[in-house]
Amino acid sequence: MxxxxxxxxxxxxxxxxxxxxxxxxxxxxxxxxMYWKRRGMYMDNKTKLFSLIWGQSSKATQxxxxxxxxxxxxxxxYDSLGLLKIMREFIxxxxxRQYRYKAEDQAKRAYYNLRQTQEMSCQEYFERVRNxxxxxxxxxxxxxxxxxxxxxxxxxxxxxxxxxxxxKVKERILNKTLAYGILVRADRGRYGKLIEEIENxxxxxxxxxxxxxxxxxxxxxxxxxxxxxxxTNVQGxxxxxxxxxxxxxxxxxxxxxxxx
Numbered sequence: 001m002x003x004x005x006x007x008x009x010x011x012x013x014x015x016x017x018x019x020x021x022x023x024x025x026x027x028x029x030x031x032x033x034m035y036w037k038r039r040g041m042y043m044d045n046k047t048k049l050f051s052l053i054w055g056q057s058s059k060a061t062q063x064x065x066x067x068x069x070x071x072x073x074x075x076x077x078y079d080s081l082g083l084l085k086i087m088r089e090f091i092x093x094x095x096x097r098q099y100r101y102k103a104e105d106q107a108k109r110a111y112y113n114l115r116q117t118q119e120m121s122c123q124e125y126f127e128r129v130r131n132x133x134x135x136x137x138x139x140x141x142x143x144x145x146x147x148x149x150x151x152x153x154x155x156x157x158x159x160x161x162x163x164x165x166x167x168k169v170k171e172r173i174l175n176k177t178l179a180y181g182i183l184v185r186a187d188r189g190r191y192g193k194l195i196e197e198i199e200n201x202x203x204x205x206x207x208x209x210x211x212x213x214x215x216x217x218x219x220x221x222x223x224x225x226x227x228x229x230x231x232t233n234v235q236g237x238x239x240x241x242x243x244x245x246x247x248x249x250x251x252x253x254x255x256x257x258x259x260x
Contacts, residue, residue: 001046005088005134007081010039049080053087064090089135100139107136111143116187122220129182129213143181144174175212182216183209194223 001008013031016024054062065071065086074082111132116125136143152169153161184195198208210216 001081002084005081005085008042010035010042046080047078050074050078050083053080053083057087061087061090085134085138088131089138104136104139104141107132107139107141108143111136111181115185118187118189120187122186122217125186125220126182126213126217129178133178142174143177144170148173148176172211176209178213179210179216182213183219186220190225191220191223193225194219 012035013028016028020028057065065083068086068089070082071086073079074086111129114128114132116122120128133143149169152172153165183191183198186195188195201208210219
């Protein structure tokens with residue numbers, strides 16, 4: 001829950017069929033017991049986590065959080081996930097009581113001004129990008145616009161485009177926007193040559209730009225620059241490789257879903 005900032009949804013075992021054997025029925029009962037036990041433990045741990053986070057917060061932080069419009073509901077439900085999201089908004093200078101256009105401007109400015117520093121690992125850099133984008137999303141905004149719709153949409157059918165087609169295209173545009181942003185704002189000391197190589201390849205007719213945030217992350221963590229003698233101990237190149245396949249980091253086991 002903390003790693004992905006999304007609630008965990010347990011899948012209830014399907015009811016046995018009418019002609020199920022006694023063994024199948026007993027197995028289903030065991031699975032159902034495990035389902036309720038795991039769900040109960042999860043809710044209990046979420047409640048304990050709320051108290052832990054709140055107890056470790058400073059008085060100044062608590063006072064700031066208490067001003068959030070959603071805090072009252074989070075407190076009543078002991079919603080630790082909601083509390084973490086509120087804290088994340090304040091970390092990235094978002095305030096639900098301030099002028100909405102100001103909040104949007106600050107959130108987008110935080111995204112465009114974000115750069116990977118020399119000391120920042122790729123994983124930390126990726127997480128910061130995702131957090132800033134989530135704040136923009138929580139405000140009802142998006143980094144996707146209609147500028148590239150004509151480039152991404154297929155040939156217009158006689159009946160026109162459907163809503164599903166529009167949504168898929170917008171998701172593709174957003175993924176490409178974020179992927180380019182992650183690449184171009186990476187640490188130039190480690191990835192300056194990589195960025196130049198991709199730019200030069202595009203001028204030659206080869207489009208090697210990543211098309212999703214996960215693909216951009218993969219390029220950064222697996223890139224090896226033999227000419228860079230001032231290698232740092234942070235994650236980058238092959239110093240600390242963390243392969244990502246199918247949206248999952250094989251080193252830490254952490255999920256890296258597409259940022260939406």
